[in-house]
Amino acid sequence: MTPxxxxxxxxxxxxxxxxxxxxxxxxxxxxxRRENDAEHSWHLAVMANLLAEYAPPNVDIxxxxxxxxxHDVVEIDAGDTxxxxxxxxxxxxxxxxAAADRIFALLPPDQASEFRSLWEEFESRQTPxxxxxxxxxxxxxxxxxxxxxxxxxxxxxxxxxxxIAHNRHIEAGxxxxxxxxxxxxxxxxxxxxxxx
Amino acid sequence: MTPxxxxxxxxxxxxxxxxxxxxxxxxxxxxxRRENDAEHSWHLAVMANLLAEYAPPNVDIxxxxxxxxxHDVVEIDAGDTxxxxxxxxxxxxxxxxAAADRIFALLPPDQASEFRSLWEEFESRQTPxxxxxxxxxxxxxxxxxxxxxxxxxxxxxxxxxxxIAHNRHIEAGxxxxxxxxxxxxxxxxxxxxxxx
Numbered sequence: 001m002t003p004x005x006x007x008x009x010x011x012x013x014x015x016x017x018x019x020x021x022x023x024x025x026x027x028x029x030x031x032x033r034r035e036n037d038a039e040h041s042w043h044l045a046v047m048a049n050l051l052a053e054y055a056p057p058n059v060d061i062x063x064x065x066x067x068x069x070x071h072d073v074v075e076i077d078a079g080d081t082x083x084x085x086x087x088x089x090x091x092x093x094x095x096x097x098a099a100a101d102r103i104f105a106l107l108p109p110d111q112a113s114e115f116r117s118l119w120e121e122f123e124s125r126q127t128p129x130x131x132x133x134x135x136x137x138x139x140x141x142x143x144x145x146x147x148x149x150x151x152x153x154x155x156x157x158x159x160x161x162x163x164i165a166h167n168r169h170i171e172a173g174x175x176x177x178x179x180x181x182x183x184x185x186x187x188x189x190x191x192x193x194x195x196x
Numbered sequence: 197m198t199p200x201x202x203x204x205x206x207x208x209x210x211x212x213x214x215x216x217x218x219x220x221x222x223x224x225x226x227x228x229r230r231e232n233d234a235e236h237s238w239h240l241a242v243m244a245n246l247l248a249e250y251a252p253p254n255v256d257i258x259x260x261x262x263x264x265x266x267h268d269v270v271e272i273d274a275g276d277t278x279x280x281x282x283x284x285x286x287x288x289x290x291x292x293x294a295a296a297d298r299i300f301a302l303l304p305p306d307q308a309s310e311f312r313s314l315w316e317e318f319e320s321r322q323t324p325x326x327x328x329x330x331x332x333x334x335x336x337x338x339x340x341x342x343x344x345x346x347x348x349x350x351x352x353x354x355x356x357x358x359x360i361a362h363n364r365h366i367e368a369g370x371x372x373x374x375x376x377x378x379x380x381x382x383x384x385x386x387x388x389x390x391x392x
Contacts (some may be wrong), residue, residue, distance in 0.1 A: 006376060007248060009246055010339065012246070013239070013242065013246065013339070014225050014343060016239075016242065017224055017226070017340075018225070018237065019238075020224050020231065020235045021224070021226070021228075028213055028216050028217070029213035030213070030214070030217070032217075035216065035317075036235070037325065038234070038235040038239070039216045039232070039234040039238070040217055041238050042215075042234045042235070042238035042241070042265065043209070043213065043234070044260075045238070045241055045265055046212065046265050046266065047209060049262050049265065050205055050208070050209065050303075050307065050311075053356070062257070062258035065241075065258070065261055066245050069238065069241055069242050069245065070242065107246075111246065115246075143206065143209070144213075145212070166236035180202060
């Protein structure tokens with residue numbers, strides 16, 4: 001252990017503490033407040049391990065878990081971009097890339113490279129691991145939106161067609177979960193949680 | 197996929213959402229509020245992957261990560277027991293065992309058994325994985341207490357001797373991190389963050 005190396009690792013760990021202050025649009029399950037990125041990342045990491053049987057064959061779940069644990073750290077600088085806000089989405093990639101440049105560089109070079117690559121893999125969705133991770137990143141907010149009677153959907157006037165278009169890539173990463181989520185979306189429309 | 201099986205998995209995932217509402221004594225790094233168990237579990241899971249080089253040889257980091265992701269779910273029923281409160285500590289084991297009985301049983305039997313075992317392994321600290329996980333569970337609050345000028349320590353009148361006694365088992369799970377934490381504790385005393 002070089003003290004410098006540990007100092008860099010701890011500086012990164014303290015920096016990412018700020019993820020606990022980045023609020024998302026989604027409410028937590030009891031509806032009392034919005035979820036933050038640290039809570040969201042924890043929930044997804046549990047899901048990766050608990051729902052591994054729905055991943056494509058031979059997916060490396062430990063890698064999926066690492067990816068999910070850091071997939072949102074860029075939002076410390078870039079903020080949470082609401083997925084149904086087209087203007088914000090236009091600049092999202094640039095803002096997040098600049099954030100990745102700064103934040104992962106706090107780590108020792110070998111780990112900076114490893115975790116930056118994991119984030120890029122997640123964003124690109126070209127591997128079975130990143131497709132499964134990205135699927136869970138969509139499944140979780142739909143579950144929370146459904147169980148809070150669609151309040152976040154309604155606040156933003158989101159429609160069924162938008163939710164389907166936005167979440168359809170769940171099918172590529174976890175086809176059996178997509179079957180379930182499709183039913184949940186239809187049920188949300190039937191119950192008035194989501195605009196037809 | 198049996199629908200019943202997925203329904204049980206999702207019921208567990210919704211139940212553990214309540215961990216986002218269980219507050220700990222420790223403040224988050226900017227000192228604005230207390231940390232909750234979901235955020236804490238996320239932070240520890242990142243640490244397990246980032247600080248793996250300080251674990252004993254051949255430790256299975258994926259197992260450590262799974263353990264840390266669920267190590268606090270019993271606090272949904274049992275609450276967060278403040279580690280320097282002897283009265284609360286007397287009843288802690290019984291309260292947490294009853295919570296484990298209820299919460300893990302929400303899962304399909306194979307996963308209930310797997311995750312219950314992970315929790316018991318964490319509590320017993322008899323394996324290198326659980327010793328490393330338990331070490332990180334102590335390192336993180338010391339880091340946060342130090343970086344918030346010891347406010348949580350001072351609110352409870354905790355002394356240097358108590359902090360050392362409570363955290364000494366870091367040495368068994370991550371000896372090189374204990375060397376660093378010992379220095380941090382002495383520095384906290386020198387700076388007036390912690391009572392001598």
